[in-house]
Amino acid sequence: xxxxxxxIAGRVIKVGAGHDVRTLRKxxxxxxxxxxxEVDAGDYQGDTAVWTQNELVIRGTGTxxxxxAQGQSAEGKAIFVVRGGSVTIDNIxxxxxxxxxxxxxxxxxxxxxLTIIRCAFEGNENGVLTSNEPTIELQVIDSTFVxxxxxxxxxxxxxxxxxxxxxxxxxxxxxxxxxxxxKSRA
Numbered sequence: 001x002x003x004x005x006x007x008i009a010g011r012v013i014k015v016g017a018g019h020d021v022r023t024l025r026k027x028x029x030x031x032x033x034x035x036x037x038e039v040d041a042g043d044y045q046g047d048t049a050v051w052t053q054n055e056l057v058i059r060g061t062g063t064x065x066x067x068x069a070q071g072q073s074a075e076g077k078a079i080f081v082v083r084g085g086s087v088t089i090d091n092i093x094x095x096x097x098x099x100x101x102x103x104x105x106x107x108x109x110x111x112x113x114l115t116i117i118r119c120a121f122e123g124n125e126n127g128v129l130t131s132n133e134p135t136i137e138l139q140v141i142d143s144t145f146v147x148x149x150x151x152x153x154x155x156x157x158x159x160x161x162x163x164x165x166x167x168x169x170x171x172x173x174x175x176x177x178x179x180x181x182x183k184s185r186a
Contacts, residue, residue, distance in 0.1 A: 009034055010055070016040025024049045024058075024067065024080075031056060033085075039065045039092065046072035054085030054112075058092065064120065066093040073099050078108035078129070090117040097124040102150040105129040113137040121157065125150040132161035132185070142170040149177035156180040 013035055015027050027037045028049035035056055041063040048069065051058070067079050074081045079097045080089070094106025105126040107116070111133050120143065121127030127148040130136055138160055145157035156179040160166040166186035173181035 010036060012036045012038055014038050014040070016042060023047050027058075041065055043068060046070035048072050048074040048079050050074045050081045050083070051087055052083045053087070056084050056086070057088045057090065059088075060091035060093075064091050064093050064118075066095055068095045069097045069104070069124075071098070073097060073104055074108075076100065077103075078105040079124075080107045081110060082107060082112065082114050083110045084112050084114075086113045088115040088117065089119060091119065093120040093122070094127070095123050097126075098150075099125070102152060103129065103155060106148075109136060109138060111136060113139075115139045115141070116143055117141045119143045121145045122147050124148045125155045126159055127157045129156075129159050130161045130163050132163070134162060134164055136161075136163035137165040138163060138167070138186075139165075140168045140171055144172045144174070145176075145181070146172075146174040147177060149179040151177045153178050156183045158182045158184075160184040160186045162186070 024047045033054045037058040039060045044067045097104035106121040106124045107128045109130040127145045148157045149155045162185045
């Protein structure tokens with residue numbers, strides 16, 4: 001974030017069985033720039049979403065919430081598709097994203113700046129996949145990637161296309177189903 005530009009002040013939207021907003025999809029539809037999405041622990045089955053907001057934080061509270069694709073995808077691409085100007089996703093698990101073209105991702109980053117903190121990616125065709133957009137910035141911190149890949153050698157734990165910046169720190173890349181642990185054209 002630009003130090004000379006004030007942060008956008010937003011609301012806190014609580015997501016979970018005990019709240020008015022029960023799904024991530026609904027949160028993505030009502031969120032505005034500057035909002036914080038707090039996700040209760042639990043399993044979110046087939047709960048896919050597209051995020052287009054700026055200065056957005058999506059944060060799991062307590063035990064890491066698990067978003068399980070269950071055959072669903074946002075736009076036929078991923079569990080989360082991110083197109084916001086600046087988005088942080090913290091403490092969320094992404095499981096079993098699969099799509100028809102065998103390129104399903106836990107998170108698909110198509111534009112903007114994304115920071116991923118303490119997230120888990122398991123059993124997806126791609127853990128994280130970016131578009132080839134020269135302005136994209138991706139930072140991955142303290143996250144775990146295990147058993148991702150479609151088994152064809154063309155899908156990976158983390159695949160950064162031709163983007164402006166990729167930074168990965170403190171993260172674990174375990175066994176994959178064939179393909180790269182981390183592939184980057186950044």
